[in-house]
Amino acid sequence: MTILLKAEKIGKRYSDQASALKSISLEIEQGEFTAIVGPSGSGKSTLLAVMSGLAKPSTGQVLYKENELTSWNAKQLSRFRRREMGQVFQAYHLLAYLTVEENITLGLPDSGKGYPLNELTDLLEIGDLLDRFPGQLSGGQQQRVAIARAIVKRPSILFCDEATGALDENSSKKVISLLHRIRKTLGTTILFVTHNGEIARTAQRVITMNNGQLVRDVRNVRPIAPEEMAWA
Numbered sequence: 318m319t320i321l322l323k324a325e326k327i328g329k330r331y332s333d334q335a336s337a338l339k340s341i342s343l344e345i346e347q348g349e350f351t352a353i354v355g356p357s358g359s360g361k362s363t364l365l366a367v368m369s370g371l372a373k374p375s376t377g378q379v380l381y382k383e384n385e386l387t388s389w390n391a392k393q394l395s396r397f398r399r400r401e402m403g404q405v406f407q408a409y410h411l412l413a414y415l416t417v418e419e420n421i422t423l424g425l426p427d428s429g430k431g432y433p434l435n436e437l438t439d440l441l442e443i444g445d446l447l448d449r450f451p452g453q454l455s456g457g458q459q460q461r462v463a464i465a466r467a468i469v470k471r472p473s474i475l476f477c478d479e480a481t482g483a484l485d486e487n488s489s490k491k492v493i494s495l496l497h498r499i500r501k502t503l504g505t506t507i508l509f510v511t512h513n514g515e516i517a518r519t520a521q522r523v524i525t526m527n528n529g530q531l532v533r534d535v536r537n538v539r540p541i542a543p544e545e546m547a548w549a
């Protein structure tokens with residue numbers, strides 16, 4: 318078991334508000350799909366932002382491959398973002414004036430050591446959309462393009478914050494199924510924040526947050542297949 322990412326007693330306070338994170342310690346194993354669930358305002362997005370280096374914790378530290386990410390300078394963080402990690406949010410953040418192909422290749426690191434475009438677009442079933450612009454795509458298609466942009470660099474870890482929050486049932490199932498396939502085929506570690514309990518049932522590990530703390534951390538002995546997700 319290799320620990321890829323580790324939080325040690327991280328706390329986060331926004332100005333004079335109550336603490337959004339209260340001394341959280343957490344280890345993320347390489348190659349695992351972990352869902353983070355919990356009520357609105359419980360600190361899920363803040364935890365993801367701190368673990369991914371987007372936000373600085375007020376206390377504690379985050380280690381990535383045993384290096385202290387929380388002490389990195391802007392240049393080191395930007396290198397980490399370019400080469401090691403991908404992010405997918407509820408909003409797709411595609412650039413409207415670039416084609417699908419151009420949007421995806423924006424995610425490539427300078428080294429050019431990326432995932433072959435045709436294999437990636439086949440995996441995500443967007444191979445026939447490469448010349449289109451984001452405005453000509455459905456929400457589910459745009460989200461799959463955003464995922465392609467996030468993983469074209471072959472990141473070790475993918476941070477997803479409500480990545481299917483804006484999608485309907487079919488598109489959500491497709492995206493979740495693709496993320497599981499990506500994890501299996503590329504060994505990508507996935508941290509997935511969601512309100513959706515069914516998505517959590519597909520994960521190998523489910524972490525529940527409440528009021529800035531981890532209140533539950535369980536391994537799914539038998540995760541369900543994405544097709545088996547029931548929808549409200």
Ligand SMILES: Nc1ncnc2c1ncn2[C@@H]1O[C@H](COP(=O)(O)OP(=O)(O)OP(=O)(O)O)[C@@H](O)[C@H]1O
Binds near residue numbers: 331334337356359360
């Ligand atoms: N930029 C910010 N400035 C001030 N307070 C913030 C900021 N971001 C989050 N908070 C506060 O921190 C707490 C945790 O918020 P966070 O967004 O991490 O929760 P969440 O579990 O992701 O919620 P949701 O499910 O609604 O997205 C909340 O009380 C929120 O109001």
